[in-house]
Amino acid sequence: MTSSERAPGRGTAVVIGGGLAGMAAAWALRGFAERIVVVERDRYPAGPEFRAGVPQGRHAHLVLEAGHRLLEEMMPGIRQQLAAAGARRVSVSDVKWLCSAGWLAEYPAQMSFLSCTRPLLDSFVLDRLRAHPAIELLEGTDAVGLLGSATAVTGVKVRERGRERGEVREIPAELVVDAAGRSTSVPKWLTELGCPPVPEERVDAGVSYASRIFHRPAGADLGDRAVYIQTKAPDAPRLGVLLPVEGDRWIVSLAGMRGAEPAAGEEGFTEHLGLLRDPLLHEVLRDAEPAGEVRGFHPGPGVRRHYERSCPDGLVVVGDAASTFNPVYGQGVTVALFCARELRRTAKRHGGIGHPTARAARRAVATASKVPWMISCAEDARFRATTGAPAGALIELQHRFFDKVLAGSTRDPAVTKAFHEVMSLVEPPSLLFRPSVLASVLRG
Structure with missing residues (x-):
């Protein structure tokens, strides 16, 4: 099928990065893109093994309750498969x-x-992608640049990994998804296309x-x-x-x-x-x-990039490439799954992967990461050596209230339950202000 024969807003989607965020994004686009290409610099192991491309993979990963619910919704039966595998x-x-x-x-x-x-979780997600006819896994391949201009991204430049002077190929695309993680080069590539710097916040x-x-x-x-x-x-x-x-x-x-x-x-x-x-x-x-x-x-600073404010058409950024958090709060994998959910919702709403989908997805991804970022930054602000943290009367008030919530959670199961639901991203922080919870907190 030629590009002129394709349905509007369909065609090819390229996902940069084949980690969990990239795999989830590729899976979210099935049925809306005719071809989904995942560009992954590593070669995937045959089974659930640690790999160099996921340096944080050797550390404890906690997929929050909201993330597990979403993963099961996206890939029915995966919980049972994981349990059967131990x-x-x-x-x-x-x-x-x-x-x-x-x-x-x-x-x-x-x-x-x-x-x-983490390798066990990744392996079962990867198995789903390998079995889908529309998803192509381009392993051992580096993304080296973007195609397009300051107004629209139209594809990705790739090259076989380890061949710095090798042939650079171009993959034209109706949608490009950056899921390359903390080390993403997309902000630099956008500058090369003439785009202004992406607004960002940093807390370390x-x-x-x-x-x-x-x-x-x-x-x-x-x-x-x-x-x-x-x-x-x-x-x-x-x-x-x-x-x-x-x-x-x-x-x-x-x-x-x-x-x-x-x-x-x-x-x-x-x-x-x-x-x-x-x-x-x-x-x-x-x-x-x-x-x-x-x-x-050493994961580096927490960074939240505001692509919803400044970004050319045809590009969506998800996972750690969009928002990285202090890992101690266990939010990263769940937020990456939130990004995939919003990508699928917007593609469904707009009937494909065209520019309206990308614009709506950027806004939805920013909204999905807002509460986790607020929680992470506010808690990081408690430490004297943190740089870039929010400060002022509002943060101090937030700390005092949250301290009361924590104190209440040590003695009242109702407060503990509400605290768990908020920290598991199942419920918004406003749950802590419901009368039944707030009364117990204030009594303490």
């Missing part, structure tokens, strides 16, 4: 959560999540990670429960997370804000473990055998 079902009431005010109150929660390593708490996988000891008291020892600003800027994952293992991630980063290697991991606010993780891991080496990760 992903562990964890009720939110089975998370031993030490917030800044103390341990959260326990209650019989209805919400739960499947806990697994200087967080660094150290993670390790352990074999779970037989008969361990913790079982399939998870542990989250949160920071307490400004005096205790360290945290620890333990999640049960497939293969009867635990994945443990330790983190610290600027000035309290975990030192490298096994010695640094052990030292950081002993500096947490509570000794629970240290005690739990005393008899656990490591299943791998300690891996470090």
Whole structure:
């Protein structure tokens, strides 16, 4: 079919980046684009294995309840597949959560999540894409530039990875989706096309990670429960997370804000473990055998790019390429899925992948990331060494109210439930102001 014979607003969509955000975006476009090309610089492993292109993949990933619901809606049956492969079902009431005010109150929660390593999750999503006839996975390929002008992006320039002087090919497209993550080059390429700089916000708490996988000891008291020892600003800027994952293992991630980063290697991991606010993780891991080496990760600043304000037609930016958050709040994967949902909704509303879809999708993606960004920035602002954080009377008022919510969540299950729903992105923060919740918070 020639371009002149195609239905208006259909044709080719190119997705830059084949991580979870890119795969979800490609899946969202099925049925609206005749051809969907995913440009991925890595070559995918044969199974659920760690890969260099996802450096954060070796660390604990928590897909929030809202993300799991959306993933199941997008790919029916994937929860069952993950569970059959060993992903562990964890009720939110089975998370031993030490917030800044103390341990959260326990209650019989209805919400739960499947806990697994990032490669296991990615592999089942990838299997769906591989089976779809309209989706083409262009592996081992670098995107090296954009086609078009300052008014409209019309395609992508690509080249075989590792061949810096190799042939550059052009893939014309009706829609280009940037899902290249934190290291995206799209802002630079837009400047080369003559576009003004994309407006952005930057907040940097200087967080660094150290993670390790352990074999779970037989008969361990913790079982399939998870542990989250949160920071307490400004005096205790360290945290620890333990999640049960497939293969009867635990994945443990330790983190610290600027000035309290975990030192490298096994010695640094052990030292950081002993500096947490509570000794629970240290005690739990005393008899656990490591299943791998300690891996470090420095994600860099949180960045929110406002493409809804300034962007040529034909381009949508999703996932970490649009908004990156401090990973300690566990929002990244869920927000990437939100982006895919909005992309599909707008394509459905406009009947294809033309420019009206791209414009509407940019606005919808910005709206979907607004609350997670607000939560992340406000909490990062509590740490003295954070740069770029919001300040002023409004933030101080927000901190005081949230402190009351946390205090209430340690004693009143109704407040704990509301707190879980807001932090899981199932409900908006306005839930905390409903009379039944607010009364208990204010009484405290």
